Amino acid sequence: MALSDGTFTADVHSILKEADSTEVSRLLHSAFLNDTTETSINAYLINTGTRVLLVDAGAGSNLGSGCGKLLQHLRDAGYNAADITDILITHIHIDHVSGLSDTSGRTFPNATLHIHQKDLTFWQQHATPRADDTWGIRLNRPGYQAVIPYLTAGRVHSFDSTTELFPGISAVAYNGHTPGHTIYTLRDGEEKMAFWGDLIHVAAVQFSNPAITVAYDSDKTLAVTRRQQAYSDAAQNGYLVAASHISFPGVGRVSRSDNRYTWYPVNYSIYGKN
Numbered sequence: 001m002a003l004s005d006g007t008f009t010a011d012v013h014s015i016l017k018e019a020d021s022t023e024v025s026r027l028l029h030s031a032f033l034n035d036t037t038e039t040s041i042n043a044y045l046i047n048t049g050t051r052v053l054l055v056d057a058g059a060g061s062n063l064g065s066g067c068g069k070l071l072q073h074l075r076d077a078g079y080n081a082a083d084i085t086d087i088l089i090t091h092i093h094i095d096h097v098s099g100l101s102d103t104s105g106r107t108f109p110n111a112t113l114h115i116h117q118k119d120l121t122f123w124q125q126h127a128t129p130r131a132d133d134t135w136g137i138r139l140n141r142p143g144y145q146a147v148i149p150y151l152t153a154g155r156v157h158s159f160d161s162t163t164e165l166f167p168g169i170s171a172v173a174y175n176g177h178t179p180g181h182t183i184y185t186l187r188d189g190e191e192k193m194a195f196w197g198d199l200i201h202v203a204a205v206q207f208s209n210p211a212i213t214v215a216y217d218s219d220k221t222l223a224v225t226r227r228q229q230a231y232s233d234a235a236q237n238g239y240l241v242a243a244s245h246i247s248f249p250g251v252g253r254v255s256r257s258d259n260r261y262t263w264y265p266v267n268y269s270i271y272g273k274n
């Protein structure tokens with residue numbers, strides 16, 4: 001189930017600031033988007049019958065009034081925060097983990113977080129503000145602070161390589177955007193869905209040109225390699241993809257023609273058959 005945390009409004013050029021701005025504008029305008037546009041923040045819920053999992057937890061109160069709506073939408077869908085048993089964290093950035101906690105502590109009292117060890121190690125080394133902090137570290141530190149109550153409560157499970165967390169649910173290291181950026185895969189028989197996290201931020205631009213990086217990538221070269229790997233694999237195998245910042249619900253499939261990729265949003269189905 002896709003759950004919207006809302007949107008945040010940004011000048012796309014400030015996100016893709018190292019790209020050729022003429023190309024970025026051309027691709028945005030050809031997709032009928034303005035240079036300043038709303039970007040979805042999507043989370044996902046997986047109910048296995050015995051566990052209720054979330055993929056990421058939204059921006060909480062850290063990115064303005066357009067987002068932080070995950071909890072409300074979870075309730076609308078018939079779940080309470082206490083129902084969540086596990087939260088699969090794609091990476092520790094402000095728009096993916098801030099919703100984990102509020103001023104009174106853990107929002108999801110019964111949940112265990114699953115996080116790649118390298119993202120934890122990075123933030124354990126940057127937990128305290130320093131004069132030489134990059135703006136990205138300053139921006140995302142409140143995200144790590146929302147993880148800390150779970151560390152204190154012994155509610156964090158870390159992994160350092162590709163691993164099956166539960167039957168059919170695996171964590172696959174796809175570092176580049178952050179040191180421990182992780183995608184998750186869900187398998188049921190022959191069917192597969194991949195939760196991409198931040199392998200892509202601006203669909204209108206980065207499917208046409210996967211080499212365009214975002215300002216928040218910790219290793220831009222690796223981020224491009226990972227994006228191309230993920231696109232190529234999804235196009236070759238035709239499975240469903242769910243991506244945090246593709247327009248809500250952010251679920252669809254990818255096709256390839258030469259080195260250009262096209263995103264096909266999943267067909268709406270009243271029966272849930274796609």
Ligand SMILES: [Zn+2]
Pocket residue numbers: 093095096198244245
């Ligand atoms: Zn993000």
